[in-house]
Amino acid sequence: MTHGIAALPMYNVTPQHGMLWRAFLRDALGEFARRAGVRERIALLDEPLGDLFALWRSPDLLMSQTCGFPYRLLGLDRQVHLLATPVFNAPGCEGAWYRSVLLVSAQAYANGATSLAACRGLRAACNSADSHSGMNAFRHAVATTIPKSVRSERFFASVSFVGSHWNALRALAADEADVASIDCVTLAYVRDARPEMLESLREIGMTAAAPGLPFIASRTLPVAHAALLRDALDHACTLDTLRAKTLRLQGFSRLAPADYAVIEQFADEARANGYAELV
Template sequence: MSQWITALPMYNVTPHHGALWRALLEDALDAFAQAGGPRDVAVLDNPGDDLLALWRRPDLLLSQTCGFPYRMLGLTDAVQLLATPAFDAEGCEGAHYRSTLVVSARAWAQGAVTLAACCGLRAACNGHDSHSGMNALRHAVAPYAREGRFFSSVAWVGSHLNALRALGAGVADVAAIDCVTLAYIRDALPELLHDVRTIGATASAPGLPFVTSHALPAEDAARLRDALDLACAADAPRAKALRLRGFVRLSSTDYAAIEQCADEARALGYPELA
């Protein structure tokens, strides 16, 4: 490959977080080059909206995807799993994470203090291809759904930040928020949580994986894994700000837990978040 590309689009909750992730990426690329990896690498600060197309590019050296497209949308055919970050955030256990179930303060005051009590309320969800916002919530709701429905409506709002804003604005009542994103918001944007209440958590699942194209030779993939470890250890204050404990080596089969969530919801007659 004459030139490679990289992008870390998943946890840029604020510009500050985005800058920290870019700095970690640059340190990883430096360590990778020093170990004999390719040096001609372009960092994409704005990879565009079609992330599935980005992750399928044969010149993708490094990116982070969601477990749902990785396991459910065929990404395993295009990428190889490098590592999964382990975070210091409530809801995280090693390289596994949960989504936090939240409701608006208004819905809480009207009795929505459990997920079962949210029947007939309005949901906000970041996207159809999200495990944390859609698949995990669908799995949690499935035991309470009747005839394939639980919510009165589902608004697809594009991000977890927008889901929280929808709750605060009174245009939605309930959402599932990735617990790492929620920790970042508590650190940097606590005002978004003033009118939000926590009512539970979803099942645990493997975290958002770092991946590379199958075009990258195995020996370079091993060097890149080591480079991620070095970048994490290179700046302890940065790692602390990112709540990043390190990187764990999971296998692709570990991500079957995400498919299992979808299968269990379907078995209960709830194939779509509705």
């Protein structure tokens, strides 16, 4: 029985990006169906709502993209095939690895928040507690770059979980937060499509690098079909050069599941440095 659910929910930063990713997904799945001789209908979920974990864990999942944090730290790696990791042309990316950019509001910057250490006592915004780029990498940066004697038990005055990187940027621009950690690919998309969103923000550094957001399929999918999906991803990259350029997508890398241990290492190092929670 062929699996039939597919969605790419992670980098739909603007409506244009969402449209392009859906077109990319259609092309990739069309090529997969051709190669695999699949005739069953594949349901493309344009805007997956509700519990993304239910989508990623579905035995009917044919293709999606997840964050490295749930993949490595929440057990998703035991339930899915790791298909491939995208390679982006964006500041902060190194092959299939990426970083988060530390941003502060113009007001915070003017008041001296020109480094992460100087953000002590400020208001942090975070997309979600299960995000590597917005939380885990941010937590790791605080834990490993700021001495514990300076950091104290609580580093920030408050941490608000705002639901998305876009909302975190809006909070900084509206002076509702002072500092945030933003996925560098998301930031590049915003800079391309909505540069005015960043006019009042300032970059003060980057986090350490980690493997990018992996494309996945249900572990119940035959291994041979997973291999065909990988080839279909490569094929879809070549079909529309303007689309690939707009998405800053250069191709896909075949990382191993063990490569994502770095994300768990970030969490372990933060815990070892007495900073188990982003606070």
